Amino acid sequence: MSKKNVNKIKKEKISQSVADFIKHNRKLLDYANEFRRSNNSKKFVKVEKKERLYKYLSNTKVMIITANEIEKTSLFAYAYEQNKTPFVTIGMEDIVYTFFAFSAMVVAHVEINAGSYSHGGSAKVIKKVMKKAKPNIVILLGVAFGCDPGKTKLGDVLVGRQHFSYDKSSKISDENLSIKKLHIEEPDEYMLNRFKSLIVTEDKVRGFRGKKFQVVFGNMITGEFVVDSIDFREMIFKPFEAFGVIGGEMEAQGAFAEIRKYKKSHCILIKGICDWGAGKNEQIEDENPKNKLQTYAALNACKICYQLLSEKNLYSDCRMRGWRKWFYNSVIGELLKISMVRLTHYIKRDGNDLSL
Numbered sequence: 001m002s003k004k005n006v007n008k009i010k011k012e013k014i015s016q017s018v019a020d021f022i023k024h025n026r027k028l029l030d031y032a033n034e035f036r037r038s039n040n041s042k043k044f045v046k047v048e049k050k051e052r053l054y055k056y057l058s059n060t061k062v063m064i065i066t067a068n069e070i071e072k073t074s075l076f077a078y079a080y081e082q083n084k085t086p087f088v089t090i091g092m093e094d095i096v097y098t099f100f101a102f103s104a105m106v107v108a109h110v111e112i113n114a115g116s117y118s119h120g121g122s123a124k125v126i127k128k129v130m131k132k133a134k135p136n137i138v139i140l141l142g143v144a145f146g147c148d149p150g151k152t153k154l155g156d157v158l159v160g161r162q163h164f165s166y167d168k169s170s171k172i173s174d175e176n177l178s179i180k181k182l183h184i185e186e187p188d189e190y191m192l193n194r195f196k197s198l199i200v201t202e203d204k205v206r207g208f209r210g211k212k213f214q215v216v217f218g219n220m221i222t223g224e225f226v227v228d229s230i231d232f233r234e235m236i237f238k239p240f241e242a243f244g245v246i247g248g249e250m251e252a253q254g255a256f257a258e259i260r261k262y263k264k265s266h267c268i269l270i271k272g273i274c275d276w277g278a279g280k281n282e283q284i285e286d287e288n289p290k291n292k293l294q295t296y297a298a299l300n301a302c303k304i305c306y307q308l309l310s311e312k313n314l315y316s317d318c319r320m321r322g323w324r325k326w327f328y329n330s331v332i333g334e335l336l337k338i339s340m341v342r343l344t345h346y347i348k349r350d351g352n353d354l355s356l
Helices: 003-024 026-039 050-058 069-083 122-132 189-198 230-243 252-259 290-308 311-315 323-350
Strands: 062-066 088-092 095-102 105-111 137-146 157-165 170-173 176-179 215-222 245-249 266-275
Touching (some): 003 026, 003 230, 026 069, 050 088, 062 069, 062 122, 069 095, 069 290, 122 252, 137 252, 157 230, 157 245, 157 290, 176 230, 189 266, 215 252, 266 290
Parallel strands (some): 062 105, 157 215
Antiparallel strands (some): 088 095, 170 176
């Protein structure tokens, strides 16, 4: 069978799997999209004082990066639903920072453009951000495309172990991709071990409205292209088949390369599967489900991120005994509570204008 016919069959299977998922989860997808849109209408407190930015950054040790509007609004909706605390937005130069409570932490959010080295991409924005802030943890949160509909499903959450660039040191000839040199980015052992201690990937997680999904821990490909072609998808996956690739995305290469320069900062990628890299804009029963699928996948990723940022998980250490364990459980816990009170105080004092 020719390569063209093989890809045609794969595309038909992908389209059928998406149609079946939507058919059995239509109410869930509609509810997720409405949940994102309604909670996003909550008014944020807008603080325009430039000097306030450094005070907020000094109290936040976790930064969350998203790459499109749906990822951002899904995160904000989930955070507001869980914590019911106001948000603060501060713009400086060409970056907008948003501060809010998420799990046991006060986090800072920054939105970037899709890609690593494009204008406004992960590498350039994170380089600017890290000059002003020194977060201990940076989380790439959002959506990705999956590799195999037979092993994973839409809404499953991918956590990257290694990230292979398919568009650096590569050559395309006769519709084949040749990798001349492997460019690999990966999180450090701190974040990998913290994640492994939190999530047992063999067990399914109860997510949005009780719908269970799987967390998959493995290798991913990353590049500058929005993948929406079965031929291109198969071409970029093929050189990495031996590495057991589970999906692909666009921001990891630049983000990990920049954060690696700061020894005290850690980074991890958490993204939900919203498509399979082909047929993203196909009409299914007179509607385009793209936004709904992205919302559902992003909310599942937010669920895992929320668990990761639990106070107990981040500040536990198996080597701690006696007074050290007491110190971290009591003193650091109290400091986190104090920082939350201070943040709320700043919001109430400076929040005269409640409109965006």
